[in-house]
Amino acid sequence: MDNFFMLFEEGKYTAELFARKYNLKFQSALNRLSKLKKQGLVTVTGGGKQKRIYTLTNKPQEKTNGFYDVVNKYSKEKLVPKFQHRVIGRYTVEHAIIDGILIGDARTLEATMYLFNHVKNWKRLFDLAKERNVVEEVRALYFKTRKTMKCRRMPKRYVE
Amino acid sequence: MINTKDQEDLFKLISEYLDRDLSCIAIGGTAMMFSNYKTTTKDIDLVFESEKERESFILAIKQIGYKECLLETVYDKWRLNHTEKPLMFTRGDERFDLFVKTVFGYKLDFNQDKIIQRIDFLGKKNLSIFILSKEDLILLKSITGREKDFEDIKTILDLEKFVDWELIIKNAVKQKETNSWILIDLEETLQKLKDSFSLDTGLFELIYTSQD
Numbered sequence A: 001m002d003n004f005f006m007l008f009e010e011g012k013y014t015a016e017l018f019a020r021k022y023n024l025k026f027q028s029a030l031n032r033l034s035k036l037k038k039q040g041l042v043t044v045t046g047g048g049k050q051k052r053i054y055t056l057t058n059k060p061q062e063k064t065n066g067f068y069d070v071v072n073k074y075s076k077e078k079l080v081p082k083f084q085h086r087v088i089g090r091y092t093v094e095h096a097i098i099d100g101i102l103i104g105d106a107r108t109l110e111a112t113m114y115l116f117n118h119v120k121n122w123k124r125l126f127d128l129a130k131e132r133n134v135v136e137e138v139r140a141l142y143f144k145t146r147k148t149m150k151c152r153r154m155p156k157r158y159v160e
Numbered sequence B: 001m002i003n004t005k006d007q008e009d010l011f012k013l014i015s016e017y018l019d020r021d022l023s024c025i026a027i028g029g030t031a032m033m034f035s036n037y038k039t040t041t042k043d044i045d046l047v048f049e050s051e052k053e054r055e056s057f058i059l060a061i062k063q064i065g066y067k068e069c070l071l072e073t074v075y076d077k078w079r080l081n082h083t084e085k086p087l088m089f090t091r092g093d094e095r096f097d098l099f100v101k102t103v104f105g106y107k108l109d110f111n112q113d114k115i116i117q118r119i120d121f122l123g124k125k126n127l128s129i130f131i132l133s134k135e136d137l138i139l140l141k142s143i144t145g146r147e148k149d150f151e152d153i154k155t156i157l158d159l160e161k162f163v164d165w166e167l168i169i170k171n172a173v174k175q176k177e178t179n180s181w182i183l184i185d186l187e188e189t190l191q192k193l194k195d196s197f198s199l200d201t202g203l204f205e206l207i208y209t210s211q212d
Helices: A015-021 A026-038 A067-074 A093-103 A106-118 A122-131 A135-148 B004-017 B028-034 B051-063 B134-144 B147-159 B165-174 B182-193 B201-211
Strands: A011-013 A042-047 A050-056 A084-088 B022-027 B043-048 B067-069 B087-091 B094-100 B115-122 B126-132
Touching (some): A011 A015, A026 A050, A067 A093, A067 A106, A093 A122, A106 A135, A122 A135, B004 B126, B028 B134, B028 B147, B134 B165, B147 B182, B165 B201, B182 B201
Parallel strands (some): A084 B115, B022 B126
């Protein structure tokens, strides 16, 4: 890693604060932050009406694309990741339901319930469930979901 | 040497040759690469939960040309005589060190609560690789006794603002029944680090009292 980029202290900054702290002109600060962002050392939140907040880290942050990203995309109950989950390959809603059941705590299960509305391939879901020995748990969670919210109907052959 | 991209491609390839879903814990350089502490490693260290899982993995890597090799060139005499030594497989520059449950007596916890990162390689079967916390990585690096491990610990400490040394010592104490040298190895590492990273002297007292 370039030593030049290690000079910055980790933490949250606005562009003005970053410029002030490192004695840079505003435009230079933006350029520097942009370079850091390309290296994966900065993540940005905000933009538009909101002020941008830049989070600087000492090591590049990999983007996640696993269970927590799928759940937080579809579920009303948002979860704070217990671990970073990255997937190389095709990770689907069906995979996420199985992972949710395997993680197994109450909050995770509640969030996982919302995923049943987005299942596209019931066969894949039950094949995965069979592999992980959680067929009954999938059914139980599905029936619980049907009782508590509007949910897509499961094909009859998988009900029993 | 293998870089991050090649390592990911290699795991993806292996997942296509597996005959069952597998999960394992990555330690050493591999874990450091997944945690972005470094970009290349010589050896890929993996710990499996059971001998059967390791066998399945070995079957897959043999199909893509990895061959078993001797441990003599890498580990010292004490580790060579250890009952929980790894199996090593190599192909060109890359090398797999494959452990089961323990790393030279250090028992690894496969509980999901302990992991900070999980990487799934979805091929024909699913290969899940778990990454432990930086504290666990440092402790493991302290006990393997290889040349590069001390450098790796320094790399982690250079990049991390806060390392919970008390937790590291507590974890070491928990393991001292099965690994009698663990506190001695850890103390030796801390001695080497104390000047560069201004470690608290209280940590050494904690080790000495725990050793008694």
